[in-house]
Amino acid sequence: MKTAVVLAGHGSHISPETAGVVWAQVDALRRLHAADEVTAAFWKEQPSFHTVFDSLAASDITVVPLFTAQGYFTQTVIPAEMGLTGAVTERNGRTIRYTRTLSEHPYLGQMVRQRVEDALRRLNCRPEQTAVAIVGHSTRRNPESRKATEAQAEAIRQTGLAAEVAAVYLDDTPAVAEVYNLTHAPTLIVVPYFLASGSHTTIDVPRELGLDSHRINEPTVINGRRVYYTPPVGVEAELQTAILELVAEAQADTIRNRLQPPPTSQWDCFPLAALDEVRRMMTHLPFTFGQLRITASDVRHADDDQPNETITTPDALRTRVRENPFRPLATSADLPRGWRVITNGDPYRVLAVVETVYPGVLGSHVSASGSLEALLCRQTGRYRDLRWLHESAYEQVMAQVCGGCVRQPVWAGASDGIRCPEPCDYWLSAALKQVKSDQP
Numbered sequence: 106m107k108t109a110v111v112l113a114g115h116g117s118h119i120s121p122e123t124a125g126v127v128w129a130q131v132d133a134l135r136r137l138h139a140a141d142e143v144t145a146a147f148w149k150e151q152p153s154f155h156t157v158f159d160s161l162a163a164s165d166i167t168v169v170p171l172f173t174a175q176g177y178f179t180q181t182v183i184p185a186e187m188g189l190t191g192a193v194t195e196r197n198g199r200t201i202r203y204t205r206t207l208s209e210h211p212y213l214g215q216m217v218r219q220r221v222e223d224a225l226r227r228l229n230c231r232p233e234q235t236a237v238a239i240v241g242h243s244t245r246r247n248p249e250s251r252k253a254t255e256a257q258a259e260a261i262r263q264t265g266l267a268a269e270v271a272a273v274y275l276d277d278t279p280a281v282a283e284v285y286n287l288t289h290a291p292t293l294i295v296v297p298y299f300l301a302s303g304s305h306t307t308i309d310v311p312r313e314l315g316l317d318s319h320r321i322n323e324p325t326v327i328n329g330r331r332v333y334y335t336p337p338v339g340v341e342a343e344l345q346t347a348i349l350e351l352v353a354e355a356q357a358d359t360i361r362n363r364l365q366p367p368p369t370s371q372w373d374c375f376p377l378a379a380l381d382e383v384r385r386m387m388t389h390l391p392f393t394f395g396q397l398r399i400t401a402s403d404v405r406h407a408d409d410d411q412p413n414e415t416i417t418t419p420d421a422l423r424t425r426v427r428e429n430p431f432r433p434l435a436t437s438a439d440l441p442r443g444w445r446v447i448t449n450g451d452p453y454r455v456l457a458v459v460e461t462v463y464p465g466v467l468g469s470h471v472s473a474s475g476s477l478e479a480l481l482c483r484q485t486g487r488y489r490d491l492r493w494l495h496e497s498a499y500e501q502v503m504a505q506v507c508g509g510c511v512r513q514p515v516w517a518g519a520s521d522g523i524r525c526p527e528p529c530d531y532w533l534s535a536a537l538k539q540v541k542s543d544q545p
Protein backbone atom coordinates (compact mmCIF):
# COMPACT_ATOMS: atom_id res chain seq x y z
CA MET A 106 0.00 0.00 0.00
CA LYS A 107 1.36 3.41 -1.02
CA THR A 108 1.21 6.22 1.53
CA ALA A 109 1.20 10.00 1.23
CA VAL A 110 1.54 12.91 3.63
CA VAL A 111 0.04 16.33 2.83
CA LEU A 112 1.03 19.33 4.93
CA ALA A 113 -1.86 21.82 4.81
CA GLY A 114 -0.92 25.46 5.33
CA HIS A 115 -2.36 28.91 4.68
CA GLY A 116 0.01 30.36 2.06
CA SER A 117 0.07 34.02 1.05
CA HIS A 118 -0.14 36.40 -1.93
CA ILE A 119 2.30 38.78 -0.26
CA SER A 120 5.16 36.87 1.29
CA PRO A 121 7.07 33.69 0.32
CA GLU A 122 7.75 32.70 3.94
CA THR A 123 4.19 31.69 4.84
CA ALA A 124 4.20 28.78 2.41
CA GLY A 125 8.00 28.56 2.61
CA VAL A 126 7.91 27.21 6.15
CA VAL A 127 5.57 24.45 4.93
CA TRP A 128 7.68 23.63 1.87
CA ALA A 129 10.77 23.41 4.09
CA GLN A 130 9.01 20.73 6.11
CA VAL A 131 7.93 18.94 2.93
CA ASP A 132 11.58 18.83 1.84
CA ALA A 133 12.59 17.50 5.27
CA LEU A 134 9.93 14.76 5.24
CA ARG A 135 10.92 13.76 1.72
CA ARG A 136 14.55 13.44 2.82
CA LEU A 137 13.36 11.17 5.66
CA HIS A 138 11.11 9.18 3.31
CA ALA A 139 8.24 9.74 5.75
CA ALA A 140 5.82 8.47 3.07
CA ASP A 141 5.95 7.36 -0.56
CA GLU A 142 4.67 10.79 -1.57
CA VAL A 143 4.95 14.04 0.40
CA THR A 144 3.53 17.38 -0.64
CA ALA A 145 1.87 20.58 0.58
CA ALA A 146 -1.54 22.18 0.03
CA PHE A 147 -2.64 25.75 0.64
CA TRP A 148 -5.59 28.10 0.84
CA LYS A 149 -3.85 30.99 -0.93
CA GLU A 150 -1.38 29.18 -3.20
CA GLN A 151 -1.05 26.07 -5.34
CA PRO A 152 -1.75 23.21 -4.97
CA SER A 153 -5.10 24.05 -3.40
CA PHE A 154 -6.72 22.07 -0.61
CA HIS A 155 -9.35 20.94 -3.10
CA THR A 156 -7.10 19.71 -5.90
CA VAL A 157 -4.07 18.33 -4.08
CA PHE A 158 -5.34 14.73 -4.01
CA ASP A 159 -5.36 14.72 -7.83
CA SER A 160 -1.54 14.68 -7.71
CA LEU A 161 -1.28 11.64 -5.45
CA ALA A 162 -1.20 7.97 -6.37
CA ALA A 163 -1.32 6.72 -2.75
CA SER A 164 -4.36 4.98 -1.30
CA ASP A 165 -3.53 5.98 2.29
CA ILE A 166 -3.18 9.75 2.68
CA THR A 167 -2.50 11.64 5.91
CA VAL A 168 -3.27 15.36 6.03
CA VAL A 169 -1.54 17.44 8.72
CA PRO A 170 -3.03 20.91 9.32
CA LEU A 171 -0.08 23.21 10.04
CA PHE A 172 -2.04 25.90 11.86
CA THR A 173 -1.47 27.50 15.23
CA ALA A 174 -5.12 27.24 16.21
CA GLN A 175 -7.97 24.82 15.95
CA GLY A 176 -10.64 26.96 14.30
CA TYR A 177 -12.11 28.25 11.06
CA PHE A 178 -9.50 26.81 8.69
CA THR A 179 -8.98 23.46 10.40
CA GLN A 180 -12.62 22.82 11.31
CA THR A 181 -14.46 24.37 8.37
CA VAL A 182 -12.34 25.27 5.34
CA ILE A 183 -10.02 22.25 5.04
CA PRO A 184 -12.76 19.62 5.66
CA ALA A 185 -15.06 21.36 3.12
CA GLU A 186 -12.34 21.76 0.49
CA MET A 187 -10.93 18.26 0.90
CA GLY A 188 -14.29 16.54 1.44
CA LEU A 189 -13.30 15.18 4.85
CA THR A 190 -15.94 13.74 7.15
CA GLY A 191 -13.83 13.25 10.27
CA ALA A 192 -10.51 11.90 11.48
CA VAL A 193 -10.74 9.15 8.86
CA THR A 194 -12.55 9.51 5.52
CA GLU A 195 -12.99 6.57 3.14
CA ARG A 196 -13.50 7.76 -0.42
CA ASN A 197 -13.07 6.19 -3.85
CA GLY A 198 -10.92 3.39 -2.45
CA ARG A 199 -8.77 5.77 -0.48
CA THR A 200 -8.29 6.25 3.24
CA ILE A 201 -7.73 9.91 4.12
CA ARG A 202 -6.57 10.58 7.67
CA TYR A 203 -6.86 14.04 9.17
CA THR A 204 -4.47 14.52 12.07
CA ARG A 205 -4.82 16.78 15.04
CA THR A 206 -3.86 20.38 14.37
CA LEU A 207 -0.28 21.36 15.07
CA SER A 208 -1.57 23.67 17.82
CA GLU A 209 -2.70 20.58 19.77
CA HIS A 210 0.86 19.23 19.90
CA PRO A 211 3.08 20.33 22.83
CA TYR A 212 5.69 21.69 20.37
CA LEU A 213 4.11 25.13 19.99
CA GLY A 214 3.74 25.58 23.75
CA GLN A 215 7.40 24.68 24.19
CA MET A 216 8.36 27.19 21.52
CA VAL A 217 6.35 30.01 23.10
CA ARG A 218 8.02 29.34 26.44
CA GLN A 219 11.44 29.18 24.77
CA ARG A 220 10.82 32.53 23.05
CA VAL A 221 9.97 34.15 26.40
CA GLU A 222 12.96 32.60 28.19
CA ASP A 223 15.33 33.62 25.38
CA ALA A 224 13.99 37.18 25.52
CA LEU A 225 14.38 37.39 29.30
CA ARG A 226 17.98 36.25 28.98
CA ARG A 227 18.74 38.61 26.11
CA LEU A 228 17.21 41.58 27.90
CA ASN A 229 18.65 40.53 31.27
CA CYS A 230 15.22 41.15 32.71
CA ARG A 231 13.46 39.85 35.83
CA PRO A 232 9.91 38.37 35.59
CA GLU A 233 8.45 40.93 38.03
CA GLN A 234 9.47 43.73 35.63
CA THR A 235 8.11 41.95 32.58
CA ALA A 236 4.86 41.68 30.69
CA VAL A 237 4.33 39.10 27.93
CA ALA A 238 1.85 39.44 25.08
CA ILE A 239 0.95 36.51 22.87
CA VAL A 240 -0.32 37.74 19.50
CA GLY A 241 -2.72 35.39 17.69
CA HIS A 242 -4.58 35.80 14.43
CA SER A 243 -8.07 34.53 15.40
CA THR A 244 -11.18 35.39 13.42
CA ARG A 245 -14.65 36.49 14.40
CA ARG A 246 -15.98 33.75 12.11
CA ASN A 247 -15.13 31.04 14.63
CA PRO A 248 -14.99 31.58 18.41
CA GLU A 249 -12.71 28.54 18.69
CA SER A 250 -9.93 30.35 16.82
CA ARG A 251 -8.83 32.45 19.81
CA LYS A 252 -8.67 29.57 22.24
CA ALA A 253 -5.20 28.36 21.30
CA THR A 254 -3.71 31.82 21.87
CA GLU A 255 -5.55 32.15 25.18
CA ALA A 256 -4.23 28.73 26.21
CA GLN A 257 -0.65 29.78 25.38
CA ALA A 258 -1.08 32.96 27.41
CA GLU A 259 -2.43 30.97 30.36
CA ALA A 260 0.46 28.50 30.13
CA ILE A 261 2.98 31.37 30.32
CA ARG A 262 1.02 32.84 33.25
CA GLN A 263 1.39 29.52 35.07
CA THR A 264 5.15 29.47 34.58
CA GLY A 265 5.60 32.73 36.51
CA LEU A 266 7.98 34.01 33.83
CA ALA A 267 6.16 37.36 33.72
CA ALA A 268 4.18 39.59 36.05
CA GLU A 269 1.52 40.26 33.41
CA VAL A 270 0.40 38.14 30.47
CA ALA A 271 -2.08 39.18 27.77
CA ALA A 272 -3.49 37.62 24.61
CA VAL A 273 -4.16 40.04 21.73
CA TYR A 274 -5.29 39.48 18.15
CA LEU A 275 -4.85 40.65 14.59
CA ASP A 276 -8.45 39.92 13.62
CA ASP A 277 -10.31 39.87 16.93
CA THR A 278 -10.47 41.73 20.21
CA PRO A 279 -8.51 42.90 22.07
CA ALA A 280 -6.53 44.26 19.15
CA VAL A 281 -2.72 44.18 19.08
CA ALA A 282 -2.27 47.86 20.00
CA GLU A 283 -4.42 47.31 23.09
CA VAL A 284 -1.44 45.58 24.66
CA TYR A 285 -0.17 48.99 25.80
CA ASN A 286 -3.35 49.45 27.86
CA LEU A 287 -3.62 45.88 29.07
CA THR A 288 -0.07 45.67 30.48
CA HIS A 289 2.13 48.17 32.34
CA ALA A 290 5.43 46.44 33.25
CA PRO A 291 8.58 48.33 32.14
CA THR A 292 9.54 45.54 29.73
CA LEU A 293 7.11 44.05 27.24
CA ILE A 294 7.94 40.82 25.38
CA VAL A 295 5.67 40.20 22.40
CA VAL A 296 5.52 36.69 20.94
CA PRO A 297 3.85 36.36 17.51
CA TYR A 298 1.95 33.08 17.73
CA PHE A 299 2.44 32.37 14.03
CA LEU A 300 4.44 29.70 12.25
CA ALA A 301 6.27 31.79 9.69
CA SER A 302 7.98 35.12 9.20
CA GLY A 303 5.27 36.13 6.75
CA SER A 304 3.48 39.41 6.17
CA HIS A 305 1.47 39.21 9.40
CA THR A 306 4.58 38.81 11.56
CA THR A 307 6.88 41.13 9.63
CA ILE A 308 4.44 43.87 8.60
CA ASP A 309 1.00 43.80 10.26
CA VAL A 310 1.86 43.07 13.89
CA PRO A 311 4.98 45.34 13.98
CA ARG A 312 2.89 48.18 12.49
CA GLU A 313 0.20 47.72 15.16
CA LEU A 314 2.89 47.75 17.85
CA GLY A 315 4.53 50.87 16.41
CA LEU A 316 7.88 49.16 15.75
CA ASP A 317 10.45 50.43 13.28
CA SER A 318 9.87 48.23 10.21
CA HIS A 319 13.65 47.88 9.64
CA ARG A 320 14.43 46.73 13.19
CA ILE A 321 11.42 44.74 14.33
CA ASN A 322 13.44 42.25 16.40
CA GLU A 323 15.56 44.90 18.15
CA PRO A 324 14.55 46.08 21.66
CA THR A 325 12.71 49.39 21.19
CA VAL A 326 11.44 52.04 23.62
CA ILE A 327 7.76 52.84 23.09
CA ASN A 328 5.71 54.95 25.52
CA GLY A 329 8.64 54.80 27.94
CA ARG A 330 8.59 50.99 27.95
CA ARG A 331 11.12 48.58 26.49
CA VAL A 332 9.41 46.43 23.83
CA TYR A 333 10.97 43.29 22.42
CA TYR A 334 9.32 41.43 19.56
CA THR A 335 10.45 37.80 19.19
CA PRO A 336 10.59 35.61 16.07
CA PRO A 337 7.50 33.47 15.30
CA VAL A 338 7.18 29.98 16.74
CA GLY A 339 7.35 27.63 13.75
CA VAL A 340 10.82 28.22 12.37
CA GLU A 341 12.81 25.68 14.40
CA ALA A 342 14.01 22.26 13.24
CA GLU A 343 12.00 20.52 15.99
CA LEU A 344 8.82 21.28 14.04
CA GLN A 345 9.64 18.24 11.91
CA THR A 346 9.45 15.91 14.93
CA ALA A 347 6.07 17.35 15.93
CA ILE A 348 4.71 16.74 12.42
CA LEU A 349 6.00 13.18 12.38
CA GLU A 350 4.37 12.51 15.75
CA LEU A 351 1.02 13.81 14.50
CA VAL A 352 1.30 11.60 11.41
CA ALA A 353 2.22 8.53 13.45
CA GLU A 354 -0.65 9.17 15.87
CA ALA A 355 -3.19 9.40 13.02
CA GLN A 356 -1.87 6.18 11.54
CA ALA A 357 -1.90 4.41 14.93
CA ASP A 358 1.72 3.64 14.30
CA THR A 359 5.14 4.70 15.48
CA ILE A 360 7.48 7.10 13.77
CA ARG A 361 10.07 4.36 13.61
CA ASN A 362 7.69 2.10 11.65
CA ARG A 363 6.68 4.92 9.29
CA LEU A 364 10.18 5.93 8.31
CA GLN A 365 11.47 3.89 5.43
CA PRO A 366 14.99 3.64 4.09
CA PRO A 367 16.13 7.16 3.15
CA PRO A 368 15.55 8.01 -0.52
CA THR A 369 18.56 8.03 -2.78
CA SER A 370 17.89 11.58 -3.91
CA GLN A 371 16.23 14.77 -2.67
CA TRP A 372 14.06 14.50 -5.78
CA ASP A 373 12.29 11.37 -4.46
CA CYS A 374 8.91 11.11 -2.67
CA PHE A 375 7.16 13.58 -4.99
CA PRO A 376 3.47 13.15 -5.97
CA LEU A 377 3.22 10.38 -8.58
CA ALA A 378 -0.29 10.42 -10.06
CA ALA A 379 0.94 12.08 -13.27
CA LEU A 380 3.95 9.81 -13.80
CA ASP A 381 2.36 7.95 -16.73
CA GLU A 382 1.43 11.29 -18.32
CA VAL A 383 5.04 12.45 -17.99
CA ARG A 384 6.27 9.21 -19.55
CA ARG A 385 3.81 9.70 -22.40
CA MET A 386 4.95 13.29 -22.98
CA MET A 387 8.58 12.17 -22.93
CA THR A 388 8.07 9.95 -25.95
CA HIS A 389 8.38 13.18 -27.99
CA LEU A 390 11.41 15.05 -26.68
CA PRO A 391 11.99 17.92 -26.44
CA PHE A 392 8.59 19.23 -25.42
CA THR A 393 7.28 22.35 -23.75
CA PHE A 394 5.11 22.40 -20.65
CA GLY A 395 4.05 25.92 -19.70
CA GLN A 396 7.29 27.91 -19.83
CA LEU A 397 9.42 24.81 -19.27
CA ARG A 398 11.37 22.97 -21.94
CA ILE A 399 11.96 19.31 -21.20
CA THR A 400 14.89 17.94 -23.18
CA ALA A 401 16.58 14.53 -23.12
CA SER A 402 19.04 15.79 -20.54
CA ASP A 403 17.47 18.62 -18.54
CA VAL A 404 14.56 20.91 -17.69
CA ARG A 405 14.99 24.66 -18.28
CA HIS A 406 13.09 27.80 -19.22
CA ALA A 407 11.64 27.34 -22.69
CA ASP A 408 13.41 30.50 -23.96
CA ASP A 409 16.87 29.62 -22.65
CA ASP A 410 19.46 28.20 -25.05
CA GLN A 411 22.37 28.30 -22.64
CA PRO A 412 21.25 28.68 -19.04
CA ASN A 413 24.24 29.56 -16.87
CA GLU A 414 23.12 28.06 -13.55
CA THR A 415 22.69 24.36 -12.81
CA ILE A 416 20.38 23.74 -9.87
CA THR A 417 20.71 20.48 -7.97
CA THR A 418 18.09 20.52 -5.19
CA PRO A 419 14.32 21.12 -5.00
CA ASP A 420 14.61 23.85 -2.36
CA ALA A 421 17.18 25.77 -4.45
CA LEU A 422 14.92 25.49 -7.50
CA ARG A 423 11.85 26.58 -5.52
CA THR A 424 13.73 29.58 -4.15
CA ARG A 425 14.97 30.47 -7.63
CA VAL A 426 11.58 30.41 -9.35
CA ARG A 427 9.36 31.53 -6.49
CA GLU A 428 11.02 33.94 -4.12
CA ASN A 429 13.02 36.57 -5.91
CA PRO A 430 10.79 38.28 -6.81
CA PHE A 431 7.95 36.53 -5.02
CA ARG A 432 5.52 34.94 -7.48
CA PRO A 433 2.35 34.05 -5.53
CA LEU A 434 0.84 32.39 -8.61
CA ALA A 435 3.33 29.66 -9.51
CA THR A 436 1.87 29.39 -13.00
CA SER A 437 2.03 33.08 -13.88
CA ALA A 438 3.76 33.50 -17.25
CA ASP A 439 6.81 35.25 -15.83
CA LEU A 440 8.98 32.28 -14.90
CA PRO A 441 12.56 33.38 -14.10
CA ARG A 442 15.17 32.33 -16.67
CA GLY A 443 18.80 31.27 -16.62
CA TRP A 444 18.71 27.92 -14.79
CA ARG A 445 18.55 24.23 -15.61
CA VAL A 446 18.13 20.98 -13.70
CA ILE A 447 19.86 17.88 -15.05
CA THR A 448 17.40 14.99 -15.43
CA ASN A 449 19.20 12.58 -17.80
CA GLY A 450 15.84 11.64 -19.25
CA ASP A 451 14.59 10.16 -15.96
CA PRO A 452 10.78 10.61 -15.89
CA TYR A 453 10.73 10.62 -12.06
CA ARG A 454 13.21 13.50 -12.03
CA VAL A 455 11.33 15.35 -14.76
CA LEU A 456 8.10 14.97 -12.81
CA ALA A 457 9.79 16.22 -9.61
CA VAL A 458 11.23 19.28 -11.37
CA VAL A 459 7.92 20.18 -13.04
CA GLU A 460 6.12 19.63 -9.72
CA THR A 461 8.58 21.96 -7.95
CA VAL A 462 8.10 24.73 -10.51
CA TYR A 463 4.34 24.20 -10.95
CA PRO A 464 3.12 22.51 -7.72
CA GLY A 465 0.04 20.33 -8.21
CA VAL A 466 -0.40 21.33 -11.84
CA LEU A 467 0.46 17.97 -13.46
CA GLY A 468 -2.11 16.14 -11.31
CA SER A 469 -4.87 18.62 -12.11
CA HIS A 470 -3.90 18.61 -15.78
CA VAL A 471 -4.55 14.86 -15.90
CA SER A 472 -7.85 14.85 -14.01
CA ALA A 473 -9.19 18.39 -14.48
CA SER A 474 -12.87 18.89 -13.73
CA GLY A 475 -14.64 21.56 -11.73
CA SER A 476 -16.55 24.79 -12.00
CA LEU A 477 -16.92 28.20 -10.44
CA GLU A 478 -20.41 27.20 -9.26
CA ALA A 479 -19.15 24.06 -7.48
CA LEU A 480 -16.39 26.08 -5.84
CA LEU A 481 -18.82 28.75 -4.64
CA CYS A 482 -21.06 26.06 -3.12
CA ARG A 483 -18.17 25.08 -0.81
CA GLN A 484 -17.55 28.63 0.42
CA THR A 485 -18.38 29.62 3.97
CA GLY A 486 -16.41 32.89 4.10
CA ARG A 487 -15.97 36.07 2.12
CA TYR A 488 -15.84 34.37 -1.29
CA ARG A 489 -19.59 33.79 -1.05
CA ASP A 490 -19.90 37.40 -2.23
CA LEU A 491 -18.63 36.31 -5.64
CA ARG A 492 -22.18 35.38 -6.55
CA TRP A 493 -22.59 39.14 -7.12
CA LEU A 494 -19.82 39.21 -9.75
CA HIS A 495 -21.18 40.85 -12.91
CA GLU A 496 -20.55 39.42 -16.37
CA SER A 497 -18.36 42.35 -17.47
CA ALA A 498 -16.29 42.17 -14.27
CA TYR A 499 -15.95 38.41 -14.76
CA GLU A 500 -14.58 38.95 -18.26
CA GLN A 501 -12.17 41.55 -16.95
CA VAL A 502 -10.82 39.21 -14.24
CA MET A 503 -10.51 36.37 -16.76
CA ALA A 504 -8.42 38.56 -19.04
CA GLN A 505 -6.31 40.08 -16.28
CA VAL A 506 -5.61 36.95 -14.23
CA CYS A 507 -6.00 33.90 -16.47
CA GLY A 508 -4.56 35.88 -19.38
CA GLY A 509 -1.22 35.98 -17.57
CA CYS A 510 -1.15 32.30 -16.61
CA VAL A 511 0.28 29.27 -18.41
CA ARG A 512 -2.78 27.16 -17.52
CA GLN A 513 -6.03 27.17 -19.41
CA PRO A 514 -9.27 27.47 -17.40
CA VAL A 515 -11.28 24.41 -18.46
CA TRP A 516 -13.73 25.45 -15.75
CA ALA A 517 -14.53 28.44 -17.98
CA GLY A 518 -14.71 26.50 -21.24
CA ALA A 519 -11.06 26.37 -22.38
CA SER A 520 -10.11 23.10 -24.01
CA ASP A 521 -6.42 23.19 -24.99
CA GLY A 522 -3.16 23.47 -23.08
CA ILE A 523 -2.42 22.82 -19.42
CA ARG A 524 -5.79 22.31 -17.83
CA CYS A 525 -6.92 24.26 -14.78
CA PRO A 526 -9.91 22.63 -13.08
CA GLU A 527 -11.33 25.52 -11.07
CA PRO A 528 -10.59 29.15 -10.14
CA CYS A 529 -7.43 29.49 -8.07
CA ASP A 530 -7.30 31.70 -4.99
CA TYR A 531 -5.48 34.34 -6.99
CA TRP A 532 -8.45 34.54 -9.36
CA LEU A 533 -10.94 34.54 -6.47
CA SER A 534 -9.14 37.38 -4.70
CA ALA A 535 -9.06 39.48 -7.88
CA ALA A 536 -12.75 38.78 -8.50
CA LEU A 537 -13.66 39.68 -4.93
CA LYS A 538 -11.81 42.98 -5.28
CA GLN A 539 -13.86 43.63 -8.39
CA VAL A 540 -17.12 42.86 -6.56
CA LYS A 541 -16.18 45.22 -3.77
CA SER A 542 -15.16 48.01 -6.14
CA ASP A 543 -18.48 47.61 -8.02
CA GLN A 544 -20.50 48.00 -4.84
CA PRO A 545 -21.95 51.47 -4.25
Ligand code: SF4
Nearest residue numbers: 507510525528529532
Ligand atom coordinates in the same frame (compact mmCIF):
# COMPACT_ATOMS: atom_id res chain seq x y z
S1 SF4 B 1 -6.02 29.52 -15.35
FE1 SF4 B 1 -6.82 31.24 -14.16
S2 SF4 B 1 -7.88 30.29 -12.43
FE2 SF4 B 1 -6.50 28.73 -13.31
S3 SF4 B 1 -4.58 28.88 -12.16
FE3 SF4 B 1 -4.39 30.20 -13.95
S4 SF4 B 1 -5.03 32.22 -13.23
FE4 SF4 B 1 -5.79 30.74 -11.75
